[in-house]
Amino acid sequence: MLPQASLPGDGLSSGGGWFVRRNPVMVAAPGTISDLLRVMGVSQDVTQREPALTLPVWRVRSGAVLLHEGAVADFLQVVRSGTFKSLRTLEDGYEQVLSFAGPGDVLGFDALCSGHHASSVVALEDSTVFAVPLRELDHWRQHCTPLDQALQFALSRQLARAGQVAEMMAPVASEVRLARFLVWQSVSMAERGESPRRLYLRMSRRDIASLLGVAHETVSRSFTALVDWGCLRVDNREVEILDADRLRACAHNTRGFPDELARGEVAGARRRGTCSSNLANARSAHRELDATRPA
Amino acid sequence: MLPQASLPGDGLSSGGGWFVRRNPVMVAAPGTISDLLRVMGVSQDVTQREPALTLPVWRVRSGAVLLHEGAVADFLQVVRSGTFKSLRTLEDGYEQVLSFAGPGDVLGFDALCSGHHASSVVALEDSTVFAVPLRELDHWRQHCTPLDQALQFALSRQLARAGQVAEMMAPVASEVRLARFLVWQSVSMAERGESPRRLYLRMSRRDIASLLGVAHETVSRSFTALVDWGCLRVDNREVEILDADRLRACAHNTRGFPDELARGEVAGARRRGTCSSNLANARSAHRELDATRPA
DNA sequence: CGATCGTTTGACGGTGCTCAATCACCGTGG
DNA sequence: CCACGGTGATTGAGCACCGTCAAACGATCG
Numbered sequence: 041m042l043p044q045a046s047l048p049g050d051g052l053s054s055g056g057g058w059f060v061r062r063n064p065v066m067v068a069a070p071g072t073i074s075d076l077l078r079v080m081g082v083s084q085d086v087t088q089r090e091p092a093l094t095l096p097v098w099r100v101r102s103g104a105v106l107l108h109e110g111a112v113a114d115f116l117q118v119v120r121s122g123t124f125k126s127l128r129t130l131e132d133g134y135e136q137v138l139s140f141a142g143p144g145d146v147l148g149f150d151a152l153c154s155g156h157h158a159s160s161v162v163a164l165e166d167s168t169v170f171a172v173p174l175r176e177l178d179h180w181r182q183h184c185t186p187l188d189q190a191l192q193f194a195l196s197r198q199l200a201r202a203g204q205v206a207e208m209m210a211p212v213a214s215e216v217r218l219a220r221f222l223v224w225q226s227v228s229m230a231e232r233g234e235s236p237r238r239l240y241l242r243m244s245r246r247d248i249a250s251l252l253g254v255a256h257e258t259v260s261r262s263f264t265a266l267v268d269w270g271c272l273r274v275d276n277r278e279v280e281i282l283d284a285d286r287l288r289a290c291a292h293n294t295r296g297f298p299d300e301l302a303r304g305e306v307a308g309a310r311r312r313g314t315c316s317s318n319l320a321n322a323r324s325a326h327r328e329l330d331a332t333r334p335a
Numbered sequence: 336m337l338p339q340a341s342l343p344g345d346g347l348s349s350g351g352g353w354f355v356r357r358n359p360v361m362v363a364a365p366g367t368i369s370d371l372l373r374v375m376g377v378s379q380d381v382t383q384r385e386p387a388l389t390l391p392v393w394r395v396r397s398g399a400v401l402l403h404e405g406a407v408a409d410f411l412q413v414v415r416s417g418t419f420k421s422l423r424t425l426e427d428g429y430e431q432v433l434s435f436a437g438p439g440d441v442l443g444f445d446a447l448c449s450g451h452h453a454s455s456v457v458a459l460e461d462s463t464v465f466a467v468p469l470r471e472l473d474h475w476r477q478h479c480t481p482l483d484q485a486l487q488f489a490l491s492r493q494l495a496r497a498g499q500v501a502e503m504m505a506p507v508a509s510e511v512r513l514a515r516f517l518v519w520q521s522v523s524m525a526e527r528g529e530s531p532r533r534l535y536l537r538m539s540r541r542d543i544a545s546l547l548g549v550a551h552e553t554v555s556r557s558f559t560a561l562v563d564w565g566c567l568r569v570d571n572r573e574v575e576i577l578d579a580d581r582l583r584a585c586a587h588n589t590r591g592f593p594d595e596l597a598r599g600e601v602a603g604a605r606r607r608g609t610c611s612s613n614l615a616n617a618r619s620a621h622r623e624l625d626a627t628r629p630a
Numbered sequence: 631c632g633a634t635c636g637t638t639t640g641a642c643g644g645t646g647c648t649c650a651a652t653c654a655c656c657g658t659g660g
Numbered sequence: 661c662c663a664c665g666g667t668g669a670t671t672g673a674g675c676a677c678c679g680t681c682a683a684a685c686g687a688t689c690g
Contacts, residue, residue: 128498131587136505138498150498152491159498178484182477189473195490196447202497203423203433203445203454209504210431211548211647214678245637253506253548255679260638276637276687292426506679509646540669550647555670571654571669 065106068168070094071120073184076170079120080144080190093180096171100124100163106147107161113151115171118194119143122167123242126159127250137250139198139205140164140243142232146194164242209253217252218262219271219291226281239279266290360401363463365389366415368479371465374415375439375485388479391466395419395458401442402456408446410466413489414438417462418537421454422545432545434493434500435459435538437527441489459537504548512547513557514566514586521576534574561585 073093097120100106106117109129124141138159141147147169150158172180181188208220222239230236241248249256266272271287273280281287368388392415395401401412404424419436433454436442442464445453467475476483503515517534525531536543544551561567566582568575576582 126498128502130502130505134505136498136502138501149491150494153488153495154491158495182480185477193448195494196444196449198494199445199490199497200448200453202494202500203421203431205497205501206433206504207423207425207431209501209548210425210429211550244635253504255506256636257638257680258678261678264638539667551668552648552670553646556646559670 065098065100065104065169068097068099071097071170073180073187075120076118077186077190079170080118080187080194082186082190093184095173098169098171100167100169102163102165102167104163105160106163106169107151107157107159109157109160111157113148113155113157113174115173116149116152116177117147117161118170118172119145119147120168120170123164124161124167125164125243125247126161128159135250137243137247139201140247140251142228144194146191146198149195149198164247205251208251214252214254214258215262215265216290216293217254218248218259219266219287221248221252222266222272222279222281223288223291226284237281237284239281241277241279360393360395360399360464363392363394366392366465368475368482370415371413372481372485374465375413375482375489377481377485388475390468393464393466395462395464397458397460397462399458400455401458401464402446402452402454404452404455406452408443408450408452408469410468411444411447411472412442412456413465413467414440414442415463415465417464418459419456419462420459420538420542421456423454430545432538432542434496435542435546437523439489441486441493444490444493459542500546503546509547509549509553510557510560511585511588512549513543513554514561514582516543516547517561517567517574517576518583518586521579532576532579534576536572536574 071094073095076095098106098117100122106124107113109127119141121143124145124147126138126141126147128136128138130136141161147161148157152174181191204224208217208224210217225239225241226236229239245256245259249259252259254262263272263274266287267274269286269290271281271283271290273282366389368390371390393401393412395417401419402408404422414436416438419440419442421433421436421442423431423433425431436456442456443452447469476486499519503512503519505512520534520536521531524534540551540554544554547554549557558567558569561582562569564581564585566576566578566585568577
């Protein structure tokens with residue numbers, strides 16, 4: 041029932057069939073620069089300085105492709121409402137999800153260096169975006185300093201998030217990856233002012249699986265494992281975090297079930313032998329780094 | 336104990352041990368904006384417009400930590416020469432390599448949104464960087480348009496690369512990941528004007544393993560597998576690509592050894608059963624995407 | 631209500647992680 | 661000069677996590 045997206049009933053549905061339909065995106069009423077800045081986190085009002093500047097707002101239906109990988113880049117997009125996933129389609133049809141984006145996030149910036157989009161972007165629910173023409177981007181950045189700084193800020197955040205995604209793809213137990221993903225989702229929700237305990241996941245198990253680098257069946261199994269361990273309550277895409285501390289402990293641990301929680305309370309759940317991992321660079325050669333965390 | 340850190344006797348070592356030591360990086364002669372722009376790929380000379388602007392150049396010895404994860408960010412770095420790795424240290428001491436950076440690449444931009452570095456940066460060989468004070472960054476960007484555009488270009492490329500890294504971490508056979516990594520390294524070398532056939536890897540097997548999301552022993556085994564398949568010749572960190580087409584074919588295939596190469600020539604090397612993968616989003620639900628590649 | 635897709639659960643087999651030993655390489659110091 | 665400790669790279673053996681295949685159930689929408 042997808043209980044409500046962000047912009048219900050826009051009356052533009054256009055009924056046509058799937059991929060033949062030309063416009064997965066449709067133009068809505070234009071927005072102002074102030075609207076754009078607000079969603080990007082700039083409180084300051086610049087209406088008086090640039091009153092006339094407006095830019096198009098597009099509606100994107102759930103499942104529609106906003107940006108096509110390989111297509112020439114015309115616009116930079118900033119999410120106004122809704123949720124998107126960014127993905128690359130590998131040569132054999134495989135889809136690798138790279139990130140999820142919500143209000144305030146920038147889409148399509150990776151196309152600037154080559155002129156072609158390096159990744160596709162698909163709406164996970166009915167959404168709206170600001171479409172900034174690439175031709176005018178430099179002009180606006182030079183004439184609207186808050187916009188420029190907000191853009192740099194968003195790009196920096198996007199790079200930092202790419203690192204977090206790599207952490208979630210790190211070769212650790214699948215339950216740990218899912219726990220990290222849920223913690224990450226939780227703090228994302230909190231940053232947007234929503235409840236960090238009750239999550240409604242907009243993405244499918246497949247998408248989560250691709251982001252975490254596991255099979256989607258494994259995501260299901262990891263969900264039930266976290267439920268068995270008392271961390272969560274799960275009903276399809278609704279997730280309630282019952283024990284945030286335990287979930288975080290699981291997310292921090294390299295492999296499987298955290299040690300200090302293994303005794304008693306969750307009987308018989310312990311099944312892995314080792315808890316230290318040889319994987320990758322644990323305790324590698326950079327002693328300067330180790331020095332920052334004295335034994 | 337902790338036998339020596341990054342600076343084998345630079346005179347600054349201050350004898351007092353490890354992390355207390357202040358300067359793993361040393362100041363060299365300052366560079367000009369033109370130098371910075373040149374390494375970032377801007378041919379245009381702006382010396383006449385901004386003749387007086389110079390900025391510090393730092394020397395970073397092999398193994399030294401240029402940026403510390405969690406530290407407050409003072410500078411933005413642009414690689415002038417050498418190679419770096421960027422990594423995040425997880426809570427349990429695990430090191431996740433995020434990317435490798437060479438001349439022209441920007442380091443530390445992920446700190447702009449939070450004020451603290453989201454990742455550490457370590458030199459893989461003796462290197463030099465331009466250090467751009469964050470306080471002056473906006474000023475320079477506004478007064479030197481080529482620098483600003485070069486920065487945006489570099490950031491866009493960095494985001495695109497993050498996607499490629501995710502592809503290399505994708506859950507496919509380990510030999511495929513290594514093949515993708517080598518192809519990626521090869522084109523990187525070609526872009527810098529060096530030979531795409533003969534590679535000298537600056538990073539250790541551990542670092543490669545972390546980037547690919549496998550154990551470092553598996554990287555060794557995958558190297559020997561690619562050698563057995565006739566793709567490579569490997570001597571420690573020197574790699575010669577013998578059959579680029581076959582290597583690319585292996586990199587494109589989802590799992591293991593490419594089919595069309597399996598017969599005859601490499602006898603007995605075939606050992607995997609399936610070649611199609613259920614993993615993640617192969618052929619998932621987005622019909623618009625399929626429309627772009629007609630059957 | 632039927633078709634389609636998403637989710638869950640089960641069983642099985644294989645890839646790759648773990649542990650371990652060995653070798654090569656290097657700078658150090660006897 | 662060679663012995664010595666330390667690091668990195670390689671190879672082998674064993675096992676278990678997770679990918680694959682399969683089936684069943686639930687959800688959604690026409």
